[in-house]
Structure formats: C-alpha cells, structure tokens
Amino acid sequence: MRGTLQFTLASALSTTLICMASLAQAEARLRFDLPSQPLADSLRSVGSQANLNILFDPPLISGRVAPPIDEVMTADEALTRLLRGTGIKHEFLNEATVVLAPTAASRDPSRQKQDPPKSGAPAVTATGQGDRLRIAQVEQARDAAEHRARAQGALAQEAAGLEEIVVTAQKRAERLQEVPASVTAIKGEALSELGLSQLADYAQYAPGLAVQGGGSPGQASVTLRGIAAVGPGSVIGYYIDDTPLGASGNYAVATLFALDLMPYDLDRLEVLRGPQGTLYGAGAMGGLLKYVLKQADPTAFSAQFGGEASSADHGGRIGYAGRAAVNVPLIADQLALRASLYDKHYQGYTDNVFLGAANSNTGRQYGGRLALTWEPLASVRVNLGGIWNRIASDDNAAVTLDQLSTYTDDAVELLRGEPTLGEMAGANAFLQPFSKNVDYYSATVVWDAPRELTVTSATSWSRAITHRLQDTTSSYGLVPVLADLPPGYSDYRVDLDLKKLTQELRIASASGKRIEWLAGVFYTDETSTNQQRARIFDTDYRELTEPPLSPVLVGSLPSTFEEYAGFGSVTVNLTEVLDVTGGVRYAHNEQKFTQQLGGLVLGNAPPVSDTASESVTTWSISSRFRFSDDAMLYAKVATGYRPGGPNVALAGAVPSVDSDTLISYELGLKSTFLDGRALLNVSVFDIDWRDIQQAIVNEACSCAFLANAGDAYSRGVELEGSFRPVAGLTLGYNAAYTRARLTELLPDVPGGLLTGQQLPGVPEWSGALNADYTWPLGDRLSARIGAGVRYVGEKNVVTLSTDGPNTRDPAYTLGDVRAGVSSGQWTVNLFVRNVTDKRAYLSQSALQSALDPSLIFGIQSLPLEPRVTGLSFDVSF
Incomplete structure (x- = not known):
C-alpha cells in the first residue's frame, strides 16, 4: 500500500514537473524572424531556435506555405501563428517535444489530402534538437496525439474551417487568399471525384471562364473575362508547372485546340484571370x-x-x-x-x-x-x-x-x-x-x-x-x-x-x-x-x-x-x-x-x-x-x-x-x-x-x-x-x-x-x-x-x-x-x-x-x- 502510494505521488509529481517544464518552454519569449516560406522550413526554424522537437506526418504539411513572422513571441505563439487556418493543432507532450496533428474538424475525410503513411515509410518528421527520433518513439507520440484529437473531436461541436490552398500563380508559393489578383484553384482530386475529364467541364468552377467546344476532347476555344477567341493566335496562355505549352504564333491555330489534360496526376488547375504579360508573356493577355x-x-x-x-x-x-x-x-x-x-x-x-x-x-x-x-x-x-x-x-x-x-x-x-x-x-x-x-x-x-x-x-x-x-x-x-x-x-x-x-x-x-x-x-x-x-x-x-x-x-x-x-x-x-x-x-x-x-x-x-x-x-x-x-x-x-x-x-x-x-x-x-x-x-x-x-x-x-x-x-x-x-x-x-x-x-x-x-x-x-x-x-x-x-x-x-x-x-x-x-x-x-x-x-x-x-x-x-x-x-x- 505504501509503495503504491509512493508510486502514485511520484507519478503525479513527475507529471506536474513535465507540465511546468512544458509551460516554461512555451512561455519563453524569443525573437523570430521568419519569411513566408514552406511550412516545414518555418517549423524547422522554430524547433531549432526554441530547442524543441516538432513531430509531424510529412503529408500533413505538404504544399503549405507559412506566413512571415518578425517579432518577439513565445514558441507556443509562433506555432499558433504558423498553423492558423491550416486545420492543424500543436500540443506539448513534454518540455522538449511538440506533436502536430489534424484538428477534429480537419479530419473530415472529404478534406484529407493523403492517406497516412504505411509501414516501412518514414512515419513522422522531427525538427529541432534531435533531428529525427527513433521510429517507435515517433509513432507512439503520434498515436497519442491522434487519440487525444479523436477524444477532443467527439466533444467538439463547432464547424470545420475551409481548406487553405497554396498556389504559384505569381511564381512564388503563396496562400491563394494572399494573391493580389483574381485566381481560382481547382483541386485535381475534386475533378476525379466528379467524373470530370474535359476542360469544358472545369469551367463551372471558375467565374469568367468560358469554353466553346469543337466536338471532341482537345478541340476547344477558351475565353476569360470576355477576351474572345477571335483570330488564330491564342489569347489564353497554358502552362504545365513552370513551362509553357502551345503555340505563340498564328499559324499553329492554337486558339482552336486548348490544352486538355486528364486530372488524375493533377494537383490543381490554377485559373488566372486578366492579362499575365509581365510574368508569362506572349499569348496570355486574356x-x-x-x-x-x-x-x-x-x-x-x-x-x-x-x-x-x-x-x-x-x-x-x-x-x-x-x-x-x-x-x-x-x-x-x-x-x-x-x-x-x-x-x-x-x-x-x-x-x-x-x-x-x-x-x-x-x-x-x-x-x-x-x-x-x-x-x-x-x-x-x-x-x-x-x-x-x-x-x-x-x-x-x-x-x-x-x-x-x-x-x-x-x-x-x-x-x-x-x-x-x-x-x-x-x-x-x-x-x-x-x-x-x-x-x-x-x-x-x-x-x-x-x-x-x-x-x-x-x-x-x-x-x-x-x-x-x-x-x-x-x-x-x-x-x-x-x-x-x-x-x-x-x-x-x-x-x-x-x-x-x-x-x-x-x-x-x-x-x-x-x-x-x-x-x-x-x-x-x-x-x-x-x-x-x-x-x-x-x-x-x-x-x-x-x-x-x-x-x-x-x-x-x-x-x-x-x-x-x-x-x-x-x-x-x-x-x-x-x-x-x-x-x-x-x-x-x-x-x-x-x-x-x-x-x-x-x-x-x-x-x-x-x-x-x-x-x-x-x-x-x-x-x-x-x-x-x-x-x-x-x-x-x-x-x-x-x-x-x-x-x-x-x-x-x-x-x-x-x-x-x-x-x-x-x-x-x-x-x-x-x-x-x-x-x-x-x-x-x-x-x-x-x-x-x-x-x-x-x-x-x-x-x-x-x-x-x-x-x-x-x-x-x-x-x-x-x-x-x-x-x-x-x-x-x-x-x-x-x-x-x-x-x-x-x-x-x-x-x-x-x-x-x-x-x-x-x-x-x-x-x-x-x-x-x-x-x-x-x-x-x-x-x-x-x-x-x-x-x-x-x-x-x-x-x-x-x-x-x-x-x-x-x-x-x-x-x-x-x-x-x-x-x-x-x-x-x-x-x-x-x-x-x-x-x-x-x-x-x-x-x-x-x-x-x-x-x-x-x-x-x-x-x-x-x-x-x-x-x-x-x-x-
């Protein structure tokens, strides 16, 4: 009985000390000077500067861009700022370890970007003082965080937030809502789920986009913001990632044959309305x-x-x-x-x-x-x-x-x-x-x-x-x-x-x-x-x-x-x-x-x-x-x-x-x-x-x-x-x-x-x-x-x-x-x-x-x- 009591008191004391240490770690105020960059890079910087291991599944943050930070704040505040609006939460497991996990709301299956990694694949990336923990420790920490998220999700009744999308419309990775131009991003997964495979079908998801079909896939004329497809030269530019595809001259009749790709390997289609002459040049005036x-x-x-x-x-x-x-x-x-x-x-x-x-x-x-x-x-x-x-x-x-x-x-x-x-x-x-x-x-x-x-x-x-x-x-x-x-x-x-x-x-x-x-x-x-x-x-x-x-x-x-x-x-x-x-x-x-x-x-x-x-x-x-x-x-x-x-x-x-x-x-x-x-x-x-x-x-x-x-x-x-x-x-x-x-x-x-x-x-x-x-x-x-x-x-x-x-x-x-x-x-x-x-x-x-x-x-x-x-x-x- 006495031993059990001692063990219980010791456990309670150690838990209290860990919580106090975690609180102290979270409340230490540091100067963070972080540019807008991939979220993984910002997490790495916070982990290194605050001497923290930040654990996360790589797919959870894949493709996300963090906002800039240039002020004095705690690591807890910095992480809150970086993760705002992402559907991701952070939790201090101990004085040196933070785990990232989806919020209960973001676990809605319709919003999952990728399946969890399977056995044999690196399950979690750790940033900061230890670089990478042993796989067993990492998986244990992740499972604990997921268990907590499920428990909290069962109690949470508030609505889920909308998914944020990162685009490269201006040749920089930016949150879609931060781009000072009219841009629509259509996810490839959404097109597959709807059974859509032609450019003419995509038009319903982008205002101002009109597609005039020619009778089969690959025959289409595209109009944006009223700049009509008159004349043989295209008034719309087409890019695959960082490079253009399609003719700039008049005699390849590009205006009749718009680029029409299947969506299965497509991450997203970005629709940029208005002239793009300064970054994308000829043929992108519409x-x-x-x-x-x-x-x-x-x-x-x-x-x-x-x-x-x-x-x-x-x-x-x-x-x-x-x-x-x-x-x-x-x-x-x-x-x-x-x-x-x-x-x-x-x-x-x-x-x-x-x-x-x-x-x-x-x-x-x-x-x-x-x-x-x-x-x-x-x-x-x-x-x-x-x-x-x-x-x-x-x-x-x-x-x-x-x-x-x-x-x-x-x-x-x-x-x-x-x-x-x-x-x-x-x-x-x-x-x-x-x-x-x-x-x-x-x-x-x-x-x-x-x-x-x-x-x-x-x-x-x-x-x-x-x-x-x-x-x-x-x-x-x-x-x-x-x-x-x-x-x-x-x-x-x-x-x-x-x-x-x-x-x-x-x-x-x-x-x-x-x-x-x-x-x-x-x-x-x-x-x-x-x-x-x-x-x-x-x-x-x-x-x-x-x-x-x-x-x-x-x-x-x-x-x-x-x-x-x-x-x-x-x-x-x-x-x-x-x-x-x-x-x-x-x-x-x-x-x-x-x-x-x-x-x-x-x-x-x-x-x-x-x-x-x-x-x-x-x-x-x-x-x-x-x-x-x-x-x-x-x-x-x-x-x-x-x-x-x-x-x-x-x-x-x-x-x-x-x-x-x-x-x-x-x-x-x-x-x-x-x-x-x-x-x-x-x-x-x-x-x-x-x-x-x-x-x-x-x-x-x-x-x-x-x-x-x-x-x-x-x-x-x-x-x-x-x-x-x-x-x-x-x-x-x-x-x-x-x-x-x-x-x-x-x-x-x-x-x-x-x-x-x-x-x-x-x-x-x-x-x-x-x-x-x-x-x-x-x-x-x-x-x-x-x-x-x-x-x-x-x-x-x-x-x-x-x-x-x-x-x-x-x-x-x-x-x-x-x-x-x-x-x-x-x-x-x-x-x-x-x-x-x-x-x-x-x-x-x-x-x-x-x-x-x-x-x-x-x-x-x-x-x-x-x-x-x-x-x-x-x-x-």
Whole structure:
C-alpha cells in the first residue's frame, strides 16, 4: 500500500514537473524572424531556435506555405501563428517535444489530402534538437496525439474551417487568399471525384471562364473575362508547372485546340484571370491556365489505382477508364520516381444518319507521365518530367439543324434551326475524326542560394501533332457542277505539327522582407507546319482527281516564331498591412512565314515568304491593403499583348498584322470570416482591347485572312466563395457578369462587322452553385453526397456582321449529383452529370456554299452532353 502510494505521488509529481517544464518552454519569449516560406522550413526554424522537437506526418504539411513572422513571441505563439487556418493543432507532450496533428474538424475525410503513411515509410518528421527520433518513439507520440484529437473531436461541436490552398500563380508559393489578383484553384482530386475529364467541364468552377467546344476532347476555344477567341493566335496562355505549352504564333491555330489534360496526376488547375504579360508573356493577355502536377516524393512510398464506368443516355457502349500511379523513393529523402498512366474510352451518343453510323462520336484519351525528383543537396532540388498525351476521336458530336428560320434581336438578324433528323443526329457525308498527340519534357532546377535568394531554371521541349478532318460537302460539294457533273461530296483535312523549346531563368528574393523582388529572362523557339487540303468525291465516294476539279484547295503554311524576353517585379511592403508591386516585361520576337497555296479555289500562285519582327513592353502595378489577417483589398492595372506577324497573301489582305494589346483595370476584395468557415472574393474589371486581330472571310474563296479589325471593351464583376455552416457541409458558389462589346472598326475593314454587339463565345451571365456533405459511417468509413447546378447565358457564336449568317447559342442550366463512400484507403463514387438530360445546341455554324454564299443547307451544332451516369473507384496504399 505504501509503495503504491509512493508510486502514485511520484507519478503525479513527475507529471506536474513535465507540465511546468512544458509551460516554461512555451512561455519563453524569443525573437523570430521568419519569411513566408514552406511550412516545414518555418517549423524547422522554430524547433531549432526554441530547442524543441516538432513531430509531424510529412503529408500533413505538404504544399503549405507559412506566413512571415518578425517579432518577439513565445514558441507556443509562433506555432499558433504558423498553423492558423491550416486545420492543424500543436500540443506539448513534454518540455522538449511538440506533436502536430489534424484538428477534429480537419479530419473530415472529404478534406484529407493523403492517406497516412504505411509501414516501412518514414512515419513522422522531427525538427529541432534531435533531428529525427527513433521510429517507435515517433509513432507512439503520434498515436497519442491522434487519440487525444479523436477524444477532443467527439466533444467538439463547432464547424470545420475551409481548406487553405497554396498556389504559384505569381511564381512564388503563396496562400491563394494572399494573391493580389483574381485566381481560382481547382483541386485535381475534386475533378476525379466528379467524373470530370474535359476542360469544358472545369469551367463551372471558375467565374469568367468560358469554353466553346469543337466536338471532341482537345478541340476547344477558351475565353476569360470576355477576351474572345477571335483570330488564330491564342489569347489564353497554358502552362504545365513552370513551362509553357502551345503555340505563340498564328499559324499553329492554337486558339482552336486548348490544352486538355486528364486530372488524375493533377494537383490543381490554377485559373488566372486578366492579362499575365509581365510574368508569362506572349499569348496570355486574356489570362492563363496553369496545370500544376503532383511531384515525386522522396520521403514515402505510395501507390494508387482506380477505374470508372459510365453510360450516356442516347448512347451505345459503356464508357470506361483505368488509371494508376506509383511513387517510389529511390534514395531516402533525396531521390524519388513517380509514374502514372491513364486510359479513358468515351462512349458515343450522336448518330450520323447519312452514313447509318450509330453513336459515332466515340473516342479515347490515354497517356502517361514520369517525374523524377532529386535533392542532391539541402539547397538544390531537381524535377525532371515527361508527359505523353494522346487524344483520338472517331467523329465529332455533331447534330444537323434544318427547317431554318431567321429572327431579329437588337436589330441583328440571326439564323436558327430545328433538329428534325433527331435530337442527337447529324447528316454528314463523312465522319469527322480528330487526333492530337502531345509529347512534353521538362527540367526544373531550384537552388536556394546564399543571401536568401532562390534561383530557378525551367526548361521544356514539346511536340504537338494534330490531325482534323471536316465534312465540307456544303462548301465544295457543288464544285463538280462547274464541269457539268452532278454535285458530290467534299472533305477538308488540316495537319499541324508544332515543336517548341523554352528556357526561363529567374532569381527571387525571400518573401516577407521589406522589399521583395523577382527578375528573369525567357526564350522560346517554335517551328510549326500547317498542311491543308480539300478534296471532292462523286456520290460513289470516288475522288475526282482530274483538273480543273482537283485539287480544290491545297495549302502549306510553315512558320517559325522566336522570342527573347526579360522581366522583373518589385514589391515594397510599406507597412505591415500595405504593399505596392510593380512589374515590367520587354519582349522581342522574330517570325518567318512561307505560303504555298494552290487549287481551284485559290488558284496556283508562286510561293510567298515573309518575315516580321516586333518589340513589345508590358507592365503591371498593383497594391493590396490588409484589413486583417482574413480580409484584403487589392487594385491592379496590367497590360498584355498577342503577337502579330506575317499575313497570308490573299485578295484584300494586308502583308502583316500588328499585335493586339489591352490594358486591364481591376479592383478586388478577398475575405475569410466566421472563424475561417466562410470565404467571399469579389472583383470588378474594365478592359480596353485595341487593334483586335480578327479573321476576315473572303466570300469569293470561302477563305480567311487576318486584319487588325478594331477595338473593344470588356467590363464586369466576378464573385466566388464557399461556406461551411457545420462540420462536413461545404457550399460553393461563383458568378460572373461580363459585358464585352466591339466598339469601333478601323477604316477599310471588310466583312461588315457590327459594333455594339457582344463578342463571340462570351456569355453575359454565368454562375454555379455546389454543395457537398460528408459524415462518418462508424469508425472507419465516411459517406459523401453532393449536387451542383450551373447556368450559362446565351452567347454569339461568331462576330456578328451585316454579311451573316449570324448564329447564337441559347442559355442553359445543368444539374449534377454525386455520392460516395470512403475508408481513407479506398473510395467509391457515383456521379450523374446533366441529371435532367437537358437539350441545348451550341457552337452553331451555318452550312454555306462556297460557290454561292446565299445557299445555306442547314446548321451544324454541337449538343450538350446528355445525361451521363457513372461509377468510379480509387484505391491508395
């Protein structure tokens, strides 16, 4: 009895002393001077300075960026500041050990970023005095912390906070809510759970983003903030991590073939609205889509595989997909390899009644990726990567509208039709296959140099080969009449081959200092070929090869584009709550172009070669004012440009076109409130667009050339936000109003373009609502249900003109639902897209004769994807 009493008193005394020591350790006041940097680095600094072991699972803090600290405080206060809003708590286990663990709220399975490490992998990282504890001790400490978190979670009734996202939109790792610009980040895991795999599906999650489809994955035109996809050169930039992909010149027709990647190896998609000319350069004057991929992790082994099956109403065979990824540390904490692959087969849902082909728009998207991460030194990180993406579509999703009629809206005559052949039926003489092969290789080296400088070298080489065949019977099918033959059929083939080399070298100062700066140089070299050919067939599909009917049209437009640029920005933190940033970019490009055109339509002319060069300076200035840690007001003025260049030598065309440029004014508010459970971001913008590069159609040959047609503006307001009223329930919303109008035409511009009309592909109103609820099913399982609704207003398909024909896409509203069950290691999801099987016909183009433009045979349109019901699963280990 006496011994038991002594043991009890001794235990109580030792516990008391430990608590007192822990309290003393927590209350010691120290000077912390920490920049904004990866959270792991800040924890390491606090641990070293306060003589603490800080224990945590590496996945718990992966990708997080800590705020700057420059003041005297206790270690406990410093940790509280660093972990604020992360869903992570810290606890002193003894006088020298602190354990980090998810809060009860952040344990919601819908918010878990990764599964806990499995046996054999380093379970917990320790920072500070002991570097790394023995695995057994670490796991024991972690388990104790998790037990406490579960016990506290059972008592906690308060709602969970929203997950914070770190982005690299400004080429620095920053919290999304700290970026003084309009940026949306869409998580790759969310896209997979919803069964989304095309860029057109992603648009509902980013206000101001509009995607006009071309009939299959890989055929899409993207618009941001009303900067319409007119002209062949892209107005949107595309990046994979630190390097660009896609053409900057005009003759690779980049505006029609947006980068469309599968989401399985995607960490997040960053959507940057407004011109990005100072950091990203040519072709990003309307905004930027940045695919940020998952990198290899040298600290832990992981693997994942999954699959999907889906069925479309009005469709044929079942669509299915498979995917897998593995991460293998080759040298612990230094070298790792990540490999992934995917293969998705699309089911068809449109019929070609002319050919008797049911569900003809089947297709496949497949590919793979390798990523190698090497950290030979603590200050050097090397990321090597390769992506192989293949898209092959058997036919466009095309519906023929006839019973044509016209109607007048705002004094403009518009053409419309009805799907009399069937709601999902077209009548083309040829299937319209499409394929695109992308090979992309990159190497990024990051050196944490002395004096808190970061040097980054980013290199890439890519090749994109595109083939597209279109039925042009309506355009050229009457050509045989010229030789006293019956009308026939015609097809038109375009073959593109783009090779692109890029190199960027930049150096950046540390974040969180009084003055922050970034400077760099950029180089790109592009070579592209553009082969075009139109053929004519009789009604037995025998090609007519004898002159003068053959060839109808043949063309070759090889070109090169080379650009050198220097850029830089400086941020001055005037006070703790107010800063100002200025940036500038100077770019010089040189282009070479050769035109070889011939055939019945264009005539046979000798080859024409031309060169062009230009120098463009873009700039930006922005400022932000922090009302508090959770609210910020910012203002930004920025310019952007799209390169001009040589023009095709056709009747009425000028020899070359100039760059079109714009200046954007933006005012925005970013706020988080209700203890981190609600988020609301609002921005207003006014963009002045000058010397727009517009494709002008020459009706004599049904061909087009470029002209600097005129000026336009785009003005509007965007908002997005989310709210977690209770733990497990997340509500999301976004909306955009965009008024984008052509205001003035330059002298002698042909084509009869109309001013005062909305630019093509830009809905005036759009928005979406989403809701997801997750709850536990016993100790090991959780369930999730969700729904979403999105609205897209009507939009013009082409730039409206007096010559016509003009078409307009109707407004539509779609609903989606989803449900799932997860154990943390495996997840099963059920999804239904377009749950009401809504009908709408988009991207409408008139089927017009090239010989007699007054003859219009119908309208070819792309239908909304019908209701799709699918089941997917993913397993991680």
